[in-house]
Amino acid sequence: xxxxxxxxxxxxxxxxxxxxxxxxxxxxxxxxxxxxxxxxxxxxxxxxxxxxxxxxxxxxxxxxxxxxxxxxxxxxxxxxxxxxxxxxxxxxxxxxxxxxxxxxxxxxxxxxxxxxxxxxxxxxxxxxxxxxxxxxxxxxxxxxxxxxxxxxxxxxxxxxxxxxxxxxxxxxxxxxxxxxxxxxxxxxxxxxxxxxxxxxxxxxxxxxxxxxxxxxxxxxxxxxxxxxxxxxxxxxxxxxxxxxxxxxxxxxxxxxxxxxxxxxxxxxxxxxxxxxxxxxxxxxxxxxxxxxxxxxxxxxxxxxxxxxxxxxxxxxxxxxxxxxxxxxxxxxxxxxxxxxxxxxxxxxxxxxxxxxxxxxxxxxxxxxxxxxxxxxxxxxxxxxxxxxxxxxxxxxxxxxxxxxxxxxxxxxxxxxxxxxxxxxxxxxxxxxxxxxxxxxxxxxxxxxxxxxxxxxxxxxxxxxxxxxxxxxxxxxxxxxxxxxxxxxxxxxxxxxxxxxxxxxxxxxxxxxxxxxxxxxxxxxxxxxxxxxxxxxxxxxxxxxxxxxxxxxxxxxxxxxxxxxxxxxxxxxxxxxxxxxxxxxxxxxxxxxxxxxxxxxxxxxxxxxxxxxxxxxxxxxxxxxxxxxxxxxxxxxxxxxxxxxxxxxxxxxxxxxxxxxxxxxxxxxxxxxxxxxxxxxxxxxxxxxxxxxxxxxxxxxxxxxxxxxxxxxxxxxxxxxxxxxxxxxxxxxxxxxxxxxxxxx
Amino acid sequence: xxxxxxxxxxxxxxxxxxxxxxxxxxxxxxxxxxxxxxxxxxxxxxxxxxxxxxxxxxxxxxxxxxxxxxxxxxxxxxxxxxxxxxxxxxxxxxxxxxxxxxxxxxxxxxxxxxxxxxxxxxxxxxxxxxxxxxxxxxxxxxxxxxxxxxxxxxxxxxxxxxxxxxxxxxxxxxxxxxxxxxxxxxxxxxxxxxxxxxxxxxxxxxxxxxxxxxxxxxx
Numbered sequence: 001x002x003x004x005x006x007x008x009x010x011x012x013x014x015x016x017x018x019x020x021x022x023x024x025x026x027x028x029x030x031x032x033x034x035x036x037x038x039x040x041x042x043x044x045x046x047x048x049x050x051x052x053x054x055x056x057x058x059x060x061x062x063x064x065x066x067x068x069x070x071x072x073x074x075x076x077x078x079x080x081x082x083x084x085x086x087x088x089x090x091x092x093x094x095x096x097x098x099x100x101x102x103x104x105x106x107x108x109x110x111x112x113x114x115x116x117x118x119x120x121x122x123x124x125x126x127x128x129x130x131x132x133x134x135x136x137x138x139x140x141x142x143x144x145x146x147x148x149x150x151x152x153x154x155x156x157x158x159x160x161x162x163x164x165x166x167x168x169x170x171x172x173x174x175x176x177x178x179x180x181x182x183x184x185x186x187x188x189x190x191x192x193x194x195x196x197x198x199x200x201x202x203x204x205x206x207x208x209x210x211x212x213x214x215x216x217x218x219x220x221x222x223x224x225x226x227x228x229x230x231x232x233x234x235x236x237x238x239x240x241x242x243x244x245x246x247x248x249x250x251x252x253x254x255x256x257x258x259x260x261x262x263x264x265x266x267x268x269x270x271x272x273x274x275x276x277x278x279x280x281x282x283x284x285x286x287x288x289x290x291x292x293x294x295x296x297x298x299x300x301x302x303x304x305x306x307x308x309x310x311x312x313x314x315x316x317x318x319x320x321x322x323x324x325x326x327x328x329x330x331x332x333x334x335x336x337x338x339x340x341x342x343x344x345x346x347x348x349x350x351x352x353x354x355x356x357x358x359x360x361x362x363x364x365x366x367x368x369x370x371x372x373x374x375x376x377x378x379x380x381x382x383x384x385x386x387x388x389x390x391x392x393x394x395x396x397x398x399x400x401x402x403x404x405x406x407x408x409x410x411x412x413x414x415x416x417x418x419x420x421x422x423x424x425x426x427x428x429x430x431x432x433x434x435x436x437x438x439x440x441x442x443x444x445x446x447x448x449x450x451x452x453x454x455x456x457x458x459x460x461x462x463x464x465x466x467x468x469x470x471x472x473x474x475x476x477x478x479x480x481x482x483x484x485x486x487x488x489x490x491x492x493x494x495x496x497x498x499x500x501x502x503x504x505x506x507x508x509x510x511x512x513x514x515x516x517x518x519x520x521x522x523x524x525x526x527x528x529x530x531x532x533x534x535x536x537x538x539x540x541x542x543x544x545x546x547x548x549x550x551x552x553x554x555x556x557x558x559x560x561x562x563x564x565x566x567x568x569x570x571x572x573x574x575x576x577x578x579x580x581x582x583x584x585x586x587x588x589x590x591x592x593x594x595x596x597x598x599x600x601x602x603x604x605x606x607x608x609x610x611x612x613x614x615x616x617x618x619x620x621x622x623x624x625x626x627x628x629x630x631x632x633x634x635x636x637x638x639x640x641x642x643x644x645x646x647x648x649x650x651x652x653x654x655x656x657x658x659x660x661x662x663x664x665x666x667x668x669x670x671x672x673x674x675x676x677x678x679x680x681x682x683x684x685x686x687x688x689x690x691x692x693x694x695x696x697x698x699x700x701x702x703x704x705x706x707x708x709x710x711x712x713x714x715x716x717x718x719x720x721x722x723x724x725x726x727x728x729x730x731x732x733x734x735x736x737x738x739x740x741x742x743x744x
Numbered sequence: 745x746x747x748x749x750x751x752x753x754x755x756x757x758x759x760x761x762x763x764x765x766x767x768x769x770x771x772x773x774x775x776x777x778x779x780x781x782x783x784x785x786x787x788x789x790x791x792x793x794x795x796x797x798x799x800x801x802x803x804x805x806x807x808x809x810x811x812x813x814x815x816x817x818x819x820x821x822x823x824x825x826x827x828x829x830x831x832x833x834x835x836x837x838x839x840x841x842x843x844x845x846x847x848x849x850x851x852x853x854x855x856x857x858x859x860x861x862x863x864x865x866x867x868x869x870x871x872x873x874x875x876x877x878x879x880x881x882x883x884x885x886x887x888x889x890x891x892x893x894x895x896x897x898x899x900x901x902x903x904x905x906x907x908x909x910x911x912x913x914x915x916x917x918x919x920x921x922x923x924x925x926x927x928x929x930x931x932x933x934x935x936x937x938x939x940x941x942x943x944x945x946x947x948x949x950x951x952x953x954x955x956x957x958x959x960x961x962x963x
Contacts, residue, residue, distance in 0.1 A: 531848070537850070607800065
């Protein structure tokens with residue numbers, strides 16, 4: 001089994017290897033034999049095309065191409081043929097040719113006649129041979145090829161498509177053998193049209209006569225040019241070169257059957273492309289070289305023809321492109337100015353377009369700007385209107401306090417013209433004493449950049465001082481620096497005075513309530529003063545008696561006088577305390593010990609407490625931190641609370657009347673003091689109302705005491721509140737903050 | 745007789761000191777107490793003397809002390825001192841038996857005069873009180889019968905009548921009478937009547953209630 005496999009492999013592999021090695025080793029030698037001379041363009045095109053195609057068609061195998069030219073038209077004699085045969089035989093005897101390509105009927109006939117003697121076993125591929133030639137010549141052995149089909153009919157069809165109303169067809173041919181061959185084919189092909197059209201043949205005329213004839217054609221006619229290798233006078237031509245002359249001379253559109261004609265004056269035709277012919281020949285050649293037997297390959301007549309038109313001629317004769325059959329190749333479409341300079345035109349158009357867009361954009365922008373300007377003007381007007389009709393003062397100034405803008409209200413307030421104000425510093429309107437403070441404030445504004453509200457005094461035009469409140473906002477420039485400061489201000493003189501008045505009144509009320517309390521205590525206070533006075537009187541009278549004796553005991557007198565002084569001082573203390581409490585002055589904050597406040601107050605009300613049979617218990621915390629406060633006002637608070645406590649217990653039995661005063665440090669930055677009584681307490685919902693002004697549970701009372709106390713405590717930053725204690729009485733607690741840094 | 749003491753009770757130490765000094769210079773023995781409680785704690789009812797008393801004091805005030813002392817048999821005379829001097833208080837004090845009601849600051853002459861009166865009153869009262877105490881002792885020594893007879897005697901009844909009322913003979917009555925006089929240490933009938941009155945003994949009713957059998961004396 002495996003042996004057989006190997007055998008098969010070798011069977012296939014070997015020839016391949018041989019072939020491959022053969023192929024790799026030696027190039028294939030192909031001889032191309034042209035009927036005409038080397039300069040015939042058709043041949044050159046075919047040859048080029050063949051050469052370009054053959055290597056790729058042969059799978060990359062190297063192909064050596066040799067070219068020979070029979071030039072049969074110019075040297076038709078047999079002797080020349082014999083000479084050529086001999087030459088070929090000798091030339092290629094050393095290295096045999098692998099394949100011969102013949103181009104044109106003459107070359108094919110030449111080779112066929114000498115088949116047995118010249119390249120006898122070499123396969124032959126013929127090209128550019130008409131069907132008619134093949135029929136006549138009969139294919140040589142071991143050959144195949146590409147047959148050219150003359151197709152005048154299709155060309156005429158094309159013409160008729162473009163000129164549907166044409167009635168005349170003039171066929172132009174020459175006098176050479178080939179020409180006549182063509183003529184014969186054409187007659188045959190065009191015979192069917194004879195009933196429809198008037199078909200005439202201008203064959204074998206001399207060129208001048210031919211040109212005349214053509215010139216006489218009407219534009220509605222159709223001229224069909226086949227080939228003229230030789231005219232009636234025997235002049236030899238290259239058919240292709242004549243096309244232009246014929247076309248120029250013709251009075252009707254000239255159609256042609258060969259591809260080279262298209263572009264040289266022919267409108268177009270169903271043409272064979274020599275290029276395609278060359279490629280087809282190469283394909284066929286490649287297959288033969290690959291090993292296919294030429295006999296097995298029928299002559300190729302694959303479409304090498306197609307409708308082709310010259311756009312320029314179409315235009316010349318005014319022929320409509322739309323009438324063309326589908327798939328027509330339109331050549332020499334004259335690049336219109338558009339096509340030629342498409343890039344430039346596009347470029348210019350784009351440029352113009354862009355410029356237009358740009359211009360439009362600019363116009364739009366201008367319009368927008370105009371609108372914006374108008375709207376801006378309008379809004380500026382409105383703004384200015386607002387600013388000017390403001391009752392509030394608006395100004396702008398630079399950081400150096402120079403005014404840059406003031407509104408009408410500003411001018412009116414200070415009773416000066418705008419010119420007098422702008423450019424000056426606004427400090428001139430501030431009383432001297434305040435200028436330093438104001439300046440500092442403005443430095444702050446500049447630094448902080450935030451909006452701030454300040455109040456300060458200004459010099460009014462009548463010389464009086466007014467109060468103003470200003471809100472300032474910093475305006476930055478693009479660099480972020482302070483460009484200007486804008487301020488909006490209002491006169492608050494009245495408000496300020498009212499505020500001051502309120503403050504003054506409040507102080508007065510506080511004072512009056514204090515006085516009232518002290519008034520209530522007058523009896524007790526009188527008693528307090530009375531005690532030392534009593535002692536003093538008795539002491540003094542005792543001393544009088546002593547001194548009345550014969551031998552007065554002066555030591556005792558001295559003792560008596562000491563006691564008198566002490567008692568007098570005691571009385572003085574009471575007076576001093578009283579005077580302090582009665583004073584009206586403004587609040588003065590200083591470090592205060594609440595324990596001292598409590599004991600001072602208790603000393604003051606001692607007599608009252610005795611009178612009311614109230615017992616006071618004190619639990620005063622040691623080392624109580626000092627609070628910052630007004631001593632007199634805090635005494636007033638304690639006084640009020642203690643008296644309230646006594647009042648609350650007035651209905652209790654005497655042995656139930658206890659007031660407990662407790663001070664403590666809550667450890668959290670506050671000092672607490674509480675006054676606990678065992679009185680009747682208060683309704684729970686009245687807990688907060690107690691501190692409202694004019695709220696009282698007393699039978700006769702103003703109800704201001706606690707409200708004043710609370711406002712005093714609040715002014716000290718503290719809290720004052722009341723709650724019922726569990727025993728039926730009330731506990732009023734006071735908490736005051738300890739200044740930080742002071743907490744012990 | 746012990747020396748009378750003036751007890752000064754005032755919660756103000758300097759007043760106490762001044763008053764004691766003044767009284768001492770006036771030749772009186774004075775003692776100071778800073779509270780009513782302190783005074784009561786050291787009080788000897790037998791000691792002779794009076795009180796100079798401040799009304800307004802914490803705890804027991806002057807009026808309370810007056811009431812307390814009045815409840816004892818021998819209330820010590822009080823001279824009130826006050827810083828207030830309102831009329832109701834003074835009226836109350838006087839009604840309670842105070843010697844005087846002085847306002848502070850007190851003039852030494854007025855004070856000393858009041859103290860003097862108080863001491864005299866105390867002295868007198870003490871004597872009377874001693875006497876009364878003796879009378880009471882004597883009374884307690886009487887038998888019930890003697891007590892009955894006493895009541896009749898101080899009503900001014902004749903022995904004959906008393907005997908008839910009590911269902912005994914005149915002679916017995918006479919004997920009772922003698923014993924009563926002796927026990928009660930009365931010098932005369934008038935004296936006896938006075939003593940009885942002092943003691944609060946009511947004389948027997950004027951006419952005995954009519955009896956059904958008037959001549960049925962032998963019972």
